[in-house]
Amino acid sequence: MTPTLAIDALRVGFDSDGGTIAAVREVSLNVEPAECVGLVGESGSGKTQLCMAAMGLLPRGAQVSGSVRFEGREILAASPRDLNRIRGSKLTMIFQDPMTSLTPHLKIGVQLAEVLVIHAQMSWRDAERAALEALERVRVPEPARRLRQYPHELSGGMRQRVMIGMSLLCDPALLIADEPTTALDVTVQAQIIDVLRTMRAESRMAIVLVSHDLGVVAGLADRILVMYAGRVVESASAALLLRHAEHPYTAALLKCVPSLLGPRLERMASIPGSPPAAAGIEVGCAFAPRCPRAQPRCQTERPLLRKASGPPHQVACHYPLSA
Amino acid sequence: MSQPLLSVTGLGVQFGTFAALQDVSFDLADGETMGLVGESGSGKSTLARAILRLVPATRGRLLWRGEDLLSCGARALRQRRRDLQIVFQDPMASLNPRMRVGETLAEPLKIFEAGLTSAARATRIARMLERVGLSPEMARRYPHEFSGGQCQRIGIARAMMLRPKLLVCDEPVSSLDVSIQGQIVNLLLDLQREFGTAMIFISHNLAVVRHLSHRVLVMYRGRLVEVASRDALFGAPAHPYTRALLAAVPDPTRAFAGRALTTGEAAPAAGRTPPALGGCAFHDRCPYAQPVCLDTVPTLQEVEAEHIVACHRWREVVYS
Numbered sequence: 001m002t003p004t005l006a007i008d009a010l011r012v013g014f015d016s017d018g019g020t021i022a023a024v025r026e027v028s029l030n031v032e033p034a035e036c037v038g039l040v041g042e043s044g045s046g047k048t049q050l051c052m053a054a055m056g057l058l059p060r061g062a063q064v065s066g067s068v069r070f071e072g073r074e075i076l077a078a079s080p081r082d083l084n085r086i087r088g089s090k091l092t093m094i095f096q097d098p099m100t101s102l103t104p105h106l107k108i109g110v111q112l113a114e115v116l117v118i119h120a121q122m123s124w125r126d127a128e129r130a131a132l133e134a135l136e137r138v139r140v141p142e143p144a145r146r147l148r149q150y151p152h153e154l155s156g157g158m159r160q161r162v163m164i165g166m167s168l169l170c171d172p173a174l175l176i177a178d179e180p181t182t183a184l185d186v187t188v189q190a191q192i193i194d195v196l197r198t199m200r201a202e203s204r205m206a207i208v209l210v211s212h213d214l215g216v217v218a219g220l221a222d223r224i225l226v227m228y229a230g231r232v233v234e235s236a237s238a239a240l241l242l243r244h245a246e247h248p249y250t251a252a253l254l255k256c257v258p259s260l261l262g263p264r265l266e267r268m269a270s271i272p273g274s275p276p277a278a279a280g281i282e283v284g285c286a287f288a289p290r291c292p293r294a295q296p297r298c299q300t301e302r303p304l305l306r307k308a309s310g311p312p313h314q315v316a317c318h319y320p321l322s323a
Numbered sequence: 324m325s326q327p328l329l330s331v332t333g334l335g336v337q338f339g340t341f342a343a344l345q346d347v348s349f350d351l352a353d354g355e356t357m358g359l360v361g362e363s364g365s366g367k368s369t370l371a372r373a374i375l376r377l378v379p380a381t382r383g384r385l386l387w388r389g390e391d392l393l394s395c396g397a398r399a400l401r402q403r404r405r406d407l408q409i410v411f412q413d414p415m416a417s418l419n420p421r422m423r424v425g426e427t428l429a430e431p432l433k434i435f436e437a438g439l440t441s442a443a444r445a446t447r448i449a450r451m452l453e454r455v456g457l458s459p460e461m462a463r464r465y466p467h468e469f470s471g472g473q474c475q476r477i478g479i480a481r482a483m484m485l486r487p488k489l490l491v492c493d494e495p496v497s498s499l500d501v502s503i504q505g506q507i508v509n510l511l512l513d514l515q516r517e518f519g520t521a522m523i524f525i526s527h528n529l530a531v532v533r534h535l536s537h538r539v540l541v542m543y544r545g546r547l548v549e550v551a552s553r554d555a556l557f558g559a560p561a562h563p564y565t566r567a568l569l570a571a572v573p574d575p576t577r578a579f580a581g582r583a584l585t586t587g588e589a590a591p592a593a594g595r596t597p598p599a600l601g602g603c604a605f606h607d608r609c610p611y612a613q614p615v616c617l618d619t620v621p622t623l624q625e626v627e628a629e630h631i632v633a634c635h636r637w638r639e640v641v642y643s
Contacts (some may be wrong), residue, residue, distance in 0.1 A: 043471075133401075186527060187568060189573070192574070215573030264534060268509055270504065
């Protein structure tokens with residue numbers, strides 16, 4: 001079966017005064033139909049640029065190599081016309097800030113209906129009916145009234161529901177959600193995750209969920225990829241990754257999430273130092289300067305992503321935790 | 324008990340017709356950390372700003388070691404300001420991009436310790452930079468040369484320059500990566516231990532609040548709904564809203580428990596005032612709501628010593 005999204009050896013770089021900045025360094029990733037893949041990492045790890053590449057939304061100056069295929073079609077070489085045909089219909093994305101993703105001067109109903117008028121050649125009347133149904137699907141209270149409102153009249157959580165409703169209008173094969181709950185309260189975050197989970201159960205849509213919060217990803221993803229300095233450093237099923245992390249970085253990230261349930265620790269865990277500058281030349285393992293297990297070999301030889309113990313579990317580390 | 328550092332009684336803040344804060348009372352002791360939690364729009368930041376007199380309180384009293392903070396004149400307030408400092412959420416936006424870090428840190432000293440020679444000031448700045456984990460040479464640099472975590476260290480250094488008695492932290496780690504949050508929280512705890520500073524720590528991250536607070540205030544639509552010691556609040560929450568907040572926290576070590584509050588938000592959408600309510604502000608989202616909750620505002624009742632809750636049905640909540 002063709003994967004919904006197949007990324008192969010993707011590199012994304014940008015020119016700057018200080019030389020080329022490598023945002024994504026050779027990432028390969030498959031997303032199967034109906035699968036939810038979580039993408040986790042600190043700011044600057046390349047998560048967002050990876051998504052932008054998958055959407056064909058990289059800025060003009062970006063240097064890209066490798067391949068991104070959506071349902072078998074190459075995205076990186078696609079014409080703007082072809083891209084516009086699939087983006088917003090079969091391939092959709094929601095962002096962190098739902099306020100800036102909606103047009104402030106158009107009513108919600110118009111923004112939703114427009115998608116169907118353009119992509120499904122519907123009449124405005126039919127499109128507005130479908131828009132109402134879309135808001136009902138994502139459990140927006142008083143959907144008929146919302147259609148006549150402007151974005152500023154809605155709360156943050158309601159706007160994100162509208163964005164999800166909009167992204168589902170044309171039965172997409174893939175939804176990319178880039179930090180969809182980061183700007184929201186915990187209670188509303190739980191509601192949005194719940195909406196995404198329900199939508200997934202009702203359709204065969206695949207999801208790429210990007211978040212810096214392992215807790216959020218744990219609630220939805222089948223598989224989790226951990227990124228560091230533009231590379232995938234660990235990849236495994238969610239259950240395996242959360243219980244048996246192999247990469248010292250993944251293990252450290254998990255320790256940083258303070259728990260509501262466990263014993264209170266004297267000091268909160270953190271990872272010393274900060275991620276490397278993206279402009280630097282890569283020698284050895286990028287995490288070595290912050291890694292408690294680093295050995296001389298880690299400074300000189302870059303670890304490749306390879307199979308670790310058990311079922312599909314990959315790790316890029318010379319000294320994984322089970323070794 | 325000795326006189327509290329800060330005593331807040333019946334504090335209210337009104338913006339036009341919108342009551343941002345209603346009838347808030349609590350005491351804060353020297354060296355104590357009070358966690359302040361609630362959704363956006365619950366009045367957390369308004370409470371902090373009213374205490375710092377950055378927004379005018381329209382009702383109630385604020386006593387600082389027994390002395391009235393609300394009615395004191397400009398000169399007395401200015402003296403108080405050295406005891407009351409704040410650390411903001413966005414570390415980049417709260418530093419002046421055109422000022423070198425050293426100049427930013429020199430400002431409080433120039434204002435409140437004008438007698439210092441510039442050499443003495445430089446020494447104090449260098450020592451504080453080291454204290455927050457930065458190197459003294461960094462005083463010559465500009466904010467844009469630092470990472471978010473480093474900028475927050477500078478913000479903390481600025482707030483601590485005058486050794487305040489009370490440090491208000493308004494979501495100080497919310498915009499930082501998870502891997503960095505612990506560094507900043509540990510730094511705040513170390514400084515508090517060293518200087519005996521009391522803290523009001525505002526956060527929507529309940530796990531962080533649990534980590535560092537002695538007591539916790541839970542706010543909902545401008546009112547206190549529960550006040551308890553850390554262990555009581557996280558171990559035996561008595562308000563349905565507190566329970567819902569706790570249930571919504573994502574935790575990688577457990578299955579997602581986000582079913583507690585499937586509708587509603589604490590904040591009205593921008594530009595809209597919530598409907599005037601005769602009853603409990605939470606009744607429309609509450610699984611325990613009864614007719615009484617629709618027409619009578621619940622008063623704060625004692626669950627046990629040092630644990631109060633504003634809910635008509637807290638007994639059912641606690642014993643359910």
